[in-house]
Amino acid sequence: MARILIENGRVIDPANKLDRLGSVYIADDKILSVIYKPNGFVPDEVIDARNKMVCPGFIDLSTRLREPGQSRKATFASETAAAAAAGITTMCLQPDTVPVIDARAVAELIKDQAEKTGYNQILPIGALTQKLEGNELSAMLALKDAGCVAVGNANRPIKNLLVLRRAMEYAASHDLLLIYRPNDHWLGNNGCVHEGAFSTRYGLPSIPDAAETIALAQCLELAELTGCRVHFGQLSSRRSVIRLHQAKKYGLRVSADVAIHQLHLTEDDIVPFDSAFHVLPPLRSKSDKAALCEGLANGTIDSICSDHQPHDLDAKLGAFPETEPGVSALETLLPLMLKLVTQKAITLEQGIAALTQKPAQILNIDLGALTPGFNADICIFDPEQEWQVNSYNWRSQGVNTPFWGQTFKGKVTHTLQAGKFIYNWTISV
């Protein structure tokens, strides 16, 4: 039996309301005990976590790893290595792979490939509709059986509200969570930036915040009608936060996440025509960003995701509207979260919870906590360690980040996945 002792660290585990100096005891792939030393525990390996924080491994609700189908952009191997270095132990994979995750075979292939080549756990999200075309229901039950944790629309439109209603009813019948990215395709009008002063100044096709809030409001109505449990992905606007707050107060079973870059950047930060800032939903106004931070702090928004979308160079090489949207974001997730804590936008406990306890609750899985008996998925990080986003430190195959060249505080030193070290900074340096 492999026994690991992580000692002298500040153990932060929001799910168990824990924040104190102490040790974590691991036996094989499970957490054996936290703080309290089990009788006769003799470790095979000891990690000294002095001046470091020890918390559950992070769970990322929205990633694209580009496999299968787009391995020129990234692979399971490259991206799970990046995730491991970022303290992420579990990742949900959006269904817009090539082919789309709309059949058991694709979901199984992904789980199989990810297990063979990857470092951490991949949880596929099944397509809500066949080929994500928004017309016909996918085989949701088969997808669930094949290991999909939820069904979703990725960024694709649903043909009409009747299709969405039926898909939600069907998902609810099988107790499947819908992960929905609200966006009215028509109002979005092929835009690439937020509709406001920036889009006006630079003559760029724009997306009004109403494209999101209208789709959100429609889905909230259908959530009540169908009883489907809905998680809204990557909210970007102030009015979405207001609507969601009302819905939660009213008692709907809904939750939401926000992409980490939305909590740091606005349209004012966009370097004109720099495609690294091309993301969907677009970077919005200062008041939107402030409301998203506030929503996270007051619990209206439950969790933070990376919305990781690695790209090859060509995808970002062109005139802004013609480039592909998305940020390679796994490795900046923790330092950007810590920056929110430094800025006093959220507390450290809230930030850790948004990356561990909350996403686990949303997916209804036994992860995201240091509860004895749970898988030993653990992230150890040094909150003061500085590092620069550069080609030496970066592991993702996608270098498409607006934060390139910046120096951040907060470096993961060890990541354990089911009791195994999948990242050890002290060795890799």
Add this chain to the structure above:
Amino acid sequence: MGENLQLNSEGKLKHFLTIEGLSKPLLIEILDLAESFVNTTDQRIKKIPLLRGKSIVNLFFEDSTRTRSTFELAAKRLSADVLSLSIATSSTSKGESLLDTIRNLEAMYVDMFVVRHGISGAAHFIAQHTAPHVSVINAGDGQHAHPTQAMLDMFTIRQVKKDFSSLRVAVVGDILHSRVARSNIQALNTLGVAEVRVIAPKTLLPAQVESMGVTVSHSLAEGLQDIDVIIMLRLQKERMTSALLPSESEYFKCFGLTEERLKIAKPDAIVMHPGPINRGVEIDSKVADGPQSVILKQVSNGVAVRMAIMAMAMQQQGAS
């Protein structure tokens, strides 16, 4: 990047991509130099040897008659060698990227690209990726900027009105889709006019247009009061099919510039249009061809202004 991209370390023009970020003295310098060229172009021998031995490529990814021919003439009158390419769809349909097209032409030792492209930001992109000795002049990118048009409009306004500071200028029509409008608004504000007023239905105005330093009117009759300069914009046919407007005739009824309406503006107001004109849609023929119209003057000035801009951008090449 953005606005600084077009200036060299000494603050001189290297590329000409947008009016944004350019100073008033620099705009005045362009206008003054253009004025000296006007005399040249009036003469029988029109050529001056400023750009002798330089190669300029006109790269037009979008159709254009006026802009392309004035750029071509401007380059020739500066004694440069000019190659004009219409790449409307040809190379992109072959799968060649914008960057590949540029790199290939660069390999032929080109000194300057004059670029028109249907996507906002295309000229910036080319300027960022082209070799350091190559200048890029934006001849219109998507809905973003058309800075040489703006400069020739400023030149024409100055010719007639002399002083910018007291002027009230109306820009009428499809502001939302217009790169001419954006560049003109920026140029007018940089040169310090008293007011820029945009006049259009809400469907043709971009969000928070006031942030560009304009006042807004949704009625031509109201909006033309006290106006010294009227810049009419071309209305594209596809605006009707994309539910932005009900019909051409209704548009003309509300926003078409007629002799009647022109009387609302100041008696000495001038009428401008970047062309090509849709007679009977945004402007009545009687106004377009009338005494207050300076539309053809704009076209003639286009050559001199483009000569000035090309000469200034190229000068920096020689210096660096």
